[in-house]
Amino acid sequence: MKKHTVICFWLLLLLSFLGHPAAAQQSTRLTDGWEFVRQDLGSVWEAVRPVVAGNPESVPLWTPVTLPHCFNARDAVDPDVNYYQGPGWYRTQLAIQNPYANGRTLLHFEGAGQKTRVFIYSTEVGGHVGGYDEWTVDITQAVAEFQKTEAFKTQFKGKIPLSIRCDNSRDLEMMPSDLSDFNVYGGLYRYLNLRYEPAVSLERVAVKAEVDKAGKQGQLTVKGDFREPFASGNAQVSVRLLDPRGKQAAKSQVSLSLKSGELELGSFKMKAPRLWSPERPDLYTVQVTVTTDGQTFQQTEKVGFRHIEFVEHGPFLLNGQRLLLRGTHRHEDHAGVAAAMTEPQIRQEMRLMKQMGINFIRLGHYQQSRIVLNLCDSLGITVWEEIPWCRGGLGGEAYQSQGLRMLTNMIQQHYNHPAVLIWGLGNENDWPGDFPEFDKEKIRTYMKSLNNLAHQLDPARYTAIRRCDFCKDIPDVYSPSIWAGWYRGIYTDYKEVSEQEFKSVKRFLHVEWGGDSHAGRHSENPDNALAKISRGQGADERAGDASLFGGSARVSKDGDWSESYLCNLVDWHLKEQETMPWLSGAAYWPFKDFSTPVRPDNPIPYMNQKGVVERDLTPKEAFYVFQSYWTTAPMVHIYGHSWPVRWGDAGEKKMVKVYSNAAEVELFVNGQSQGVKRRNSQDFPAAGLRWLVALREGENTFRAVARQGKATVQDQITQRYQTAKWSKPAKLTLEKTGETNGVATLEVKMLDAQGVPCLDAANWVRFGLIGGGQLLDDLGTSSSSRKVQAYNGRAIIRVQTNGLRSVASVASEGLEIAFLNL
Template identity: 70%
Template sequence: MFFILLSTFSTLKAQKSTRLNNNWSFLKEDLGGVWEAVRPVVAGNPESLPIWTNVTLPHCVNAEDAVDPDVNYYQGPAWYRTQIDVQNPYSNGKTLLHFEGAGQKTSVYVYTTKVGEHVGGYDEWTVDITDAVEAFKKTAVYNKQFKGKIPISIRTDNSRDLEMIPSNLSDFNVYGGIYRYLNLVYVPTLSVDKMFAKAEVDAAGKSGKLTVNARFYNPHKINNATVELKLVDAAGKVVAKSEKSLNNLSGDVAVWSTKIKNPKLWSPSNPQLYHLDYIVKSAAGNYAGTEKVGFRNFEFVDNGPFLLNGKRLLLRGTHRHEDHAGVGAAMTENQIRQEMLMMKEMGVNFIRLGHYQQSRIVLNLCDSLGILVWEEIPWCRGGLGGETYKNQARRMLTNMIEQHYNHPAVIIWGLGNENDWPGDFPEFDKEKIRSFFKELNALSHKLDISRKTALRRCDFCSDIVDVYSPSIWAGWYRGAYTDYKQSVQEEFKKVKHFIHIEWGGDSHALRHSENPDNALSKIKTGVGTDERAGDASLYGGAARISKDGDWSE
């Protein structure tokens, strides 16, 4: 197997990057092997089967069946193939395929050579195809069969797997396909893998600090480089700049730390963003990139309100799942933008991205529109699996934090959702779940001490995270909607930092009627307001205002 890079590139904008949207063929079943995707085919011969269809990316395997109430949506392997022209402009440069998201297990081939694979449908990852491309160019079929193009085949698989998160007990579809953008990227031999920019400011907003660390992609072990950086405000004014020579490019390298006096503060009402522009100069050539940063200070007061830049802010928000009718998870950039603009227009200043890391496009829009973010990994229901399961959770948390570290909109890293819900494993051990939550909590703080950790609905772990949201569904699953105030007051006293992140009683249309449906008006009170196993079928609607289903979102 050729050299594999499974990583992320947060600085694609300034590089030579192209979205590979067009000229794809798709097969909604498995192949006997990758050879079936690339072998020569004569019309009418048996090799012409199976029949592929033409699609554009992003593309979701479940664009149609996910919303069909009469069938199980497809969970299994699928294939994509295309032929690309590879002409790297850099001398000895690297050619990369950068995936913004594909689900849920993905394998990548150049001709018949497997060049990379990834487990996880929500984090970004990159495969270095340089060596495989150069080797293929030396074969006879490169010109004879493929006419100077490089055949790329990609297998995705969203089959059910108990040792993979998210669980199929989750109340959202576990989609398959290349449902976010796929990019062809050219970089010099030395480039930036990640540029971490930490923007801090005191509560008074007077004294700011910018700390920048770089992680390089340096497969040829270049020893020396110079990094030029400048911080530019929204008006184009250079606020600060730096130049630093480096002779050790391994690990996370400190490249800049500077104080910023009276920075313009980021907030939902005035989302001021700065540009951090940089150039890495080395014997391999120049690599340029840019990151957006924002200065803001936030605090969850113990047993009190939320403060942003020293002032109380009422968080008014909603949730978002990354899917849409007709396309499944394969939302285009325009569709995402329209959706986020609607949220901002309706008054949202806070959003929970449930229940998984979402597209970089979403986070960029939250930054520019001024929408605070709770983003979480998809450890959702089912219990706790083995080491394969736990390693994926660790990796997804690490990738989410590192890939979205620079976004000023993010204030909370969510560690899980409804983890008191068993069912995927014979064992449901609360102490083991607590132990793993403690590990994830420590990992989150190690990677990013500036944000809070959070969890929704797992009372036996509520003391572990920084911010906790209990389950209160008054008037939906249990109790009457008028019980909300008392329930919130009781839960508020149990934890230092309370937030109520999920409810739905007031969204039932008949709750706004003078004479609600007779069955709904007889809901029992005095038995709590939390969601419990089986409640979805109890109070999802009277017989039958709506079909039975899981109404927890």
């Protein structure tokens, strides 16, 4: 045996005798070794029967999957079917090796949709209603009983069969409403953990970190609940507080008698603690260690000291200073996996938000993964988190009990996160339709019960709702519906409407504004639709406004859904927010395009396309508008990276826009300087960084050089300029434009009868493929949908060739189908 191996062996043995924290409870993510079937079973027996009976012909057929996993990874954006809502089953076999004498074996669910039942062999051991809060099932006794059976020893060869039934069937007496503008997903779409704990452990640790407005005096209080049942006796509890550098700041130790209810575990006074903020998200570490009968349980929590205040009829203050909340929203939804985002995917998304410059996020419209909240803490992103009481009015006793339970779980499970400012009680609860009765007084009564519960559980944070005017006096903070320039009015109405709404409530915060854009679609005249809009009609969203048909003129129906228009809308809102000293903040809806069952007619069917990045996190042009206002690291971006061909008359001057946070930018077109412009946020559009340039027929190169002090950054693009005029589309062409790592990119173009590209064509196209390849569709992006509206007379799709021959096709109504051999 090698020397270092001997040393490691004796060190681990010594630590086990000392009860070192390294020997504390163990937790393992159960990601591999699962099978899944998307249908119901006759009973749980059908999940275990193949092993017990040894029947290779057993049906149904199960598919190997990895967790997290969602029923609706692809069908949520399938243009030809409704997404699946019903039961599905998962099964695996566990090797249980609990190292603790008389310890507990637990299954900890970070979220599963929407109703879940859990079985060990044929015994139901627990379940949960609600798709977004965390919950735990103690399987200790069921495991012990199954280990005594002959099946454990023979058929399962020492493994424990675990079966889980998830169900996202439509249910009016369950939150969230199926009228909601997002999919109610099914599956084990968040992580599932196998946990071993000693006989005495803590079910919850609640840390209250308080500091005065000046930041000079702090108080830290640590409380906890012992997991029941437990034997009588005492436990030694130690609490260590580590500062953001990892240095011990305080320590306490106490002997506590084991009993039910919340107990104080430790308390410390702090002088001038380091404060948490978006600029410096300093986090302290609280380590709680419980020792009984030689066994050790340890739990670690990250906390932050900060003082928050939403000033009545005024702005938001963090640590006594005004902070304009610059925000966005997040749905747990991603291309190819739907709700089943892995931790690396979540990290990538949250970091991209921070790179855009946000300091605030509303988590819509449900409690989200603990991974998200941890990242908000560490990245410095303040949070409004809410329960899924979304649309639909008010259900019965089971419905209302679920809302109260989910609010309790959300607050208790995310209590320690310094990022959280607001507990959201509901969204669009003025939206009738789920129930025959729509009683405003009953809704008010229930809203009051939620508000009272939130303040009882957490007196230090604020409550809020969005868009329910007859309840706006109940929560601490209210957000009305203001969609200037999209559902109602024009975007220059934004400031005036916001001021009117600000004066009507005690504390105003504007969440949800923006507009849809079809990625890759651009316009030479993006504001054209505004001429059709009547002034003075307000800026709220009303019933039917999201429809693409009927009703009064509105940009959401009559606009071109171009990235060009959205950039102008965003640009105007951001410049105005800089001149509103009373504004607490605003949050753009949403950060990323997401799937929805109520928008089948959108340019990408079943996608809400209001994101500033696509569903796969590809940035749209509007992302860089936000960066130019909200970030400090030097950046520059020429508008039009996804706009290959512009059009106009020969010699016509075209506007070239550059988005940058630098003091000055110089633009070069085809190697010639067009002069230097200085940035002025109030000079709309593009903060004055715009040039009128005569482009030449064919290829043009653009280079922008931004200077901020000694720092210089550059951006460059190439675009073609077309002066030839076109008539209506008459034919399609389909060609392969590239191939990387076995993935070919195909592009369809629409041409008129003379072969001129139709650069404003928005016709529907449908891609197809036969042969050995695979169409990469049903991902919910403009380049991964087999049915999609063209963007500037073109559209692309990708094909996994698999090294085999295939024939691709593309069709559009009234035009001859085009084919391509691959």
